[in-house]
Each structure stands twice: as structure tokens, then as C-alpha cells.
Amino acid sequence: MPSPYVRRRQLAAEIRKLRESRGLTTDGLARLMYYNRAKISRLENAAVRPDVGEIINMLEALEVTGSQYDRLFQLAREAAQKGWWDKYGVSMGPRQKLYADLEYNADTVREYNQTVMPAVLQAPEFISALVDLDECQGKLDYVPERMTEARMRRQSELLRPGGPSYETVLDECVIHRLAVPPQAKVAQLRHMIGVVSDDERITVRVLRHDAIVLGGFLPKSAFYLYTFAESGDSPIAVIDTATTDLVLPQRSEVARYEGIYDRLREAALSREDSMTFLDRVANRLADQTGSRT
Structure with missing residues (x-):
């Protein structure tokens, strides 16, 4: 579809x-x-x-x-077609539905995130911790269990045979600054390592806190880049802001964010070194909390 x-x-x-x-x-x-x-x-x-x-x-x-x-x-x-995401109603929300829609028929998905772990690679324990954070900001307008189910469905759709290739540049600050319990962080890091190890289409690159990003200014927010297999479907960039998502369909706008992404990617660790780094952080957190297995 x-x-x-x-x-x-x-x-x-x-x-x-x-x-x-x-x-x-x-x-x-x-x-x-x-x-x-x-x-x-x-x-x-x-x-x-x-x-x-x-x-x-x-x-x-x-x-x-x-x-x-x-x-x-x-x-x-x-x-006018409806996708699997539409059945989740408000539990998924319009922003997550937009991402699920674009991912479903994408050829490639690239993402830079400086605020949270990639939604399509989140572990259930980590999602639960995010719900707790959300409750700190006010009453929830969704059912947590349904939201978790929808997010895990989104992940399974990304990983399905014939799904898109996916690469994310993950800012290291997300690992350290997000106020979730250490056990949830450990579960999340190990989950990402497992997904990347099992599927060569999936890549996580960690942008270390002391990495120098050459060639221009730093991005002001998280963003996503999509390409599609059908020749008539032009690339799209989506910019994540605090209140909404800005969709940029113009080729010049997309190209600008592609250039930013390439600079971030160049400054980040390789796929293999990123997995080694995440494993080291997970083991250190597990040792600190006495939960290493």
C-alpha cells in the first residue's frame, strides 16, 4: 500500500x-x-x-x-486508504500516525534524535518509563497499554521482511539526561543492540558528547528523512518540534537536511563502535544498580 x-x-x-x-x-x-x-x-x-x-x-x-x-x-x-495505525485512535496520536504512515512504504528512513530514544527501537520497559515521565507533565490523554501496543506494532512493521532500511544518529546526551530509571535504560540499550545485531538493515550511530560536527551549525531539533521506492514519490523531511511536526516536501529543503544529516553521520561513531559503546554503558549502569545478568 x-x-x-x-x-x-x-x-x-x-x-x-x-x-x-x-x-x-x-x-x-x-x-x-x-x-x-x-x-x-x-x-x-x-x-x-x-x-x-x-x-x-x-x-x-x-x-x-x-x-x-x-x-x-x-x-x-x-x-483515502486507512492503515494499521488508524485503529489505535488517540492512543497513537497524530504525530506517531504520521511517522507510521511514512515508514510503511518508505525505502529508507534516516533520523537524528537529541531528545529521546528512537520510537521504533524502544523496549517495553523503556516505554513504560516514558509514560511515567509523561504523567509528570499532566493527565494522559491515551491508554498506556494501547500506546505501548501501537509502538511495538510500529517496530514490528519496520522490521518486517521488505521493510525500509533504517539509520539513526543518536545523540549521547539522550542516554544520560533522560530521567528514566537505570533499569529501564539498561533494557533499552540492550534491546537496541539486539535489534541492530539481528538485522543488517537497522543501524544506530552514537554521536558522542565531545564529537565535533564540521561544515556548519548544529541542528536545532530532531528530524527525519524519508525516501520512497516509487519514482513519483519525492523525498520528505519531517522536523520534530515541541508541539508539532513540520513536513518539508520541497527538494531544496530536504536537501538541506540531508546535508545536515551527512555531517552528523560523519561525526558519529561507526555502527560497530556504536554497539560497543552502548554495550559498555549498559554494563556500567547494570553494575551500578546491581542488576547485571
Whole structure:
């Protein structure tokens, strides 16, 4: 299944192009369709899952026929598809759903994280510790057990046969600064080591706290880079902020973050040295807490 989110963005661009080719403003198309302006704006900004019936009515109103009609109808169908992530409702949240959607049909996923362990590589014990941290900030708006189930499903989808290659540059500060119990950290580190050791498609590179990142400024936040196997699906960058995710579809914007990622990757430890480092940290934490096995 193609990424419904990627298809929504493609459909949004096509709707905007059609509207402009007919000399219509957003308000003009809304009046033609007897819709409110906000609905057209949401469609053109890929902010909502399209209703296929409404898209058909729009194509007919704009007198789209032949192969163009067939192509846009198929695009609308794919944009309207639901994925496994949709069944989790609020327990997964819109941000995690976006990542799951993009990962599902990605060819490659690259990530830089300076705030938390990669969600797709988290151990259940670590997820539970994160829930405790979340509760410190206020009442939870999700069921922890369902959220954990969804996150583990996301991990299994990443690791499925035919899934994308995945690489993350993990800032060392995450290991030391995140206020979770040492036992949860040990479980998390050993879990990541096990996943990487079992699957050559998965790579974790640790960016040591004293590493020098050459060639420019440091990134201001975590970010994700996605490429897709289908030739018509352009690369996407997603920037993680405290309150929302910024999706950057423009090639120049993506290229800039690709350059930042390459500089971080160059400064980080190799795959093998990263595993050695994580194992050493896990053993030290286990010794300190008397939980080494």
C-alpha cells in the first residue's frame, strides 16, 4: 500500500493545479462545489483524508475526463486508504500516525534524535518509563497499554521482511539526561543492540558528547528523512518540534537536511563502535544498580 499521506500531498497539489487552470480562486471552487472555503483549503493543504465521493463530484464539476480522471480517481482512492495505525485512535496520536504512515512504504528512513530514544527501537520497559515521565507533565490523554501496543506494532512493521532500511544518529546526551530509571535504560540499550545485531538493515550511530560536527551549525531539533521506492514519490523531511511536526516536501529543503544529516553521520561513531559503546554503558549502569545478568 502506498503511503496515504504522500498520496494526500500529491492529490492536494493536483487539486490546486486544476483549480488554478480553471481560473478559480479557493472561494470560487468552494462556491462551485457548494462547500465552505475551509474544506477546499484543508484538501489543498493535505490536512484531511479526502472523501472519494466528494473528489469524484469535484472532478466532474471541473470537467475532468479520460486518463486524467482515471489517474486522479486512483490517487484519491489511495489517499483515502486507512492503515494499521488508524485503529489505535488517540492512543497513537497524530504525530506517531504520521511517522507510521511514512515508514510503511518508505525505502529508507534516516533520523537524528537529541531528545529521546528512537520510537521504533524502544523496549517495553523503556516505554513504560516514558509514560511515567509523561504523567509528570499532566493527565494522559491515551491508554498506556494501547500506546505501548501501537509502538511495538510500529517496530514490528519496520522490521518486517521488505521493510525500509533504517539509520539513526543518536545523540549521547539522550542516554544520560533522560530521567528514566537505570533499569529501564539498561533494557533499552540492550534491546537496541539486539535489534541492530539481528538485522543488517537497522543501524544506530552514537554521536558522542565531545564529537565535533564540521561544515556548519548544529541542528536545532530532531528530524527525519524519508525516501520512497516509487519514482513519483519525492523525498520528505519531517522536523520534530515541541508541539508539532513540520513536513518539508520541497527538494531544496530536504536537501538541506540531508546535508545536515551527512555531517552528523560523519561525526558519529561507526555502527560497530556504536554497539560497543552502548554495550559498555549498559554494563556500567547494570553494575551500578546491581542488576547485571
